[in-house]
Amino acid sequence: MRRNHSIKAGLKLDDKGFSLVELIISIAILVIIMVPLMSNFIRSMQMNKKAEKYQLQSNLAASLMEGLKASTTKEIINEFNGPKDSFEIIPNDIDDIMRLELIAPGEYKKRETGIYDEQATDYYAIHGVIAGGSAYDVFIRLDAATESYKTEADDLNNYPMPEIINLDEEANGLLFSDGSSVYKSNETDPDGKTLEALVQLGEEYAYSTLYSSQAYLDYLTAYNQWLVACNEAAMKGISPPPEPTPPTLASLGLDIYTDADYIKKYVTKNMIITVNDTSVSYEIKYNCYLWAPIDITHQIDQVKYASTVENIYLFYKQSIFQSALNPGDNTYADIIYIHNKEAENKVNFFIADQNNTLFNPIKIERPTDDSVKVFTNVLSYEANTGMLPINPTLVNTYELNRIFDITIDICKAETEQSNRYKEVYYTLNSTKER
Known part of the structure; x- marks a missing residue:
């Protein structure tokens, strides 16, 4: 029997194949789907390229920072005053090195070679550094007017510091007996505030x-x-x-x-430092035993570090209560209590004398077997071991401009000095000692 087939435009024939309309619709759907996918793919490629460049610039800055921190300021000056062929701070191929002089805001010129004097703020440049097939200019600033370690009282450049201090913030706690704080504590002059409160009471x-x-x-x-x-x-x-x-x-x-002067003699200042693996807490507690037991506590710091704390530095200046004592009283107005909760982690504790006129030794209290080793140039008595040996060479002879902020800018490579260091791709900041 013969089948009767009817043909209609735009429809399937005997359920076989696709019509032109369906094909066009399918292509349109594919285009709709693929356009954003292609756009995302292109953006992803662009972002990957930017990320790769950023990583190269970051590695370059980190390599430079490592070389600068491994050198003294005098060595850095000598390196930049020498020929580029003997430049060792960074091993990359370079076009030129120079020490710069600031002539106007954002404008620098090359300093004369052979000048080795150290400035409070020094500027250096490395031109044509090759990294990942691209050339960069590098601008370096060493600034002794450091902001990284600014405290409410002053900055660390004005504190006599231990010779062996390492300013790697990831492993070191920096504390101040006067209540100042590297981390901008809200406390200012806890001694004075405490005495004022005690006089009122x-x-x-x-x-x-x-x-x-x-x-x-x-x-x-x-x-x-x-x-x-x-x-x-x-x-x-x-x-x-x-x-x-x-x-x-x-x-x-x-x-x-x-009478404030009378009350001072009956106050004990306790600087309480607790180390717990990667964290350090610091509080100052005052005890007064005159007309009744009175305790006043000031929370100074509670700091979390990226790695296990290895060293604690306390910049010690005698309190107004310690100086109120008479020589030979055999009493302790200033007591330092340090507790290392993780005894398996060894901690070095450095107490640096801040130009004190010491009347009586400070007292140091800590649990036995806490893996804390004490180093000090302050007359000190330890509760468990008696008088501690004084280390007169503990403090560095440099009292000022010991600490420098380092800023490294990875910049667009330019041929004209007037155009250099304007377009910055990447910046790395850190701190180093003299």
Whole structure:
């Protein structure tokens, strides 16, 4: 039997193959799907290329930073004053090296070679450094007016520092006995604030004691009797009797509780440092035992580091309470308590004298077998071991400009000096010692 086939434009024939319309629709759908995919693919390629360049620039800056930190400032000056063929701070191929002089904001010129004086802020340049097939200019600034370690009182360049200090923040805690903080603690002058609070509490205690004393109660009785006598004298037209004299803080010996210099002698300052693997907490607690036990605590720092803490540096300046003691008192107004909670991790604890006039030794307390080794040039007594040996060479002879901020800018390579260091691709900051 013969089948009757009808043919309609744009439809399938005998359910075989695709019509032109369907083909066009399919292509359109594919285009709709592929365009954003292709766009994403192109963007991904561009981003990968940028990331690769960024990584190359980062590695270049890190390599330079490593070379700079491994050199003293004098060695760096000598390197940049020497020929480029003997330049060892970075092994890459380079076109030129120079020490720069700032002539206007953002404008630099080459300093004369043979000048080896050290500046508070020094500028250096390396031109035509090849990294990953691209050329870069490198701008370097060494700045002794450091901001990285600025404290509320001053900056570390003005603190006598241990000779062996390592400013790798990942492994070292930097603490100050005066309550200053590298990390911008909210506390300022905890000694002064504590004494001020104690004087106020002392005044409250003194007047409370005065007003509840028998002498003051007797005075009130006498005063009331005097008022009656005054009324009687007025009615009789005679002179009133003399007014009774009230007792005072001084007359009862209570004025000592309002005397800051007297209160100082009864205050103990406890600098409490707790090391727990990668964290360091620091608080200062004051104990006063004059009219009653009083404790005042100031939280100074709570810092988390990227790796296990290896060294703690305390810049010690005697407190106003320590200086109030008389030589030979055999008492301790300043006590340092350090506790290493992870005894398997050894910690070096350095106490650096900050130009103190020491009347009595400070006392150091710590648990036994806590793997803490103490180094100090401060007259010190350790609770468990007795007097500690003083290390007079602990502090570096450099007191100022010991610490430098390092800034490395990876810049677009230019041929004209006036155009250089304007377009910066990557910046790396760190800190080094002299």
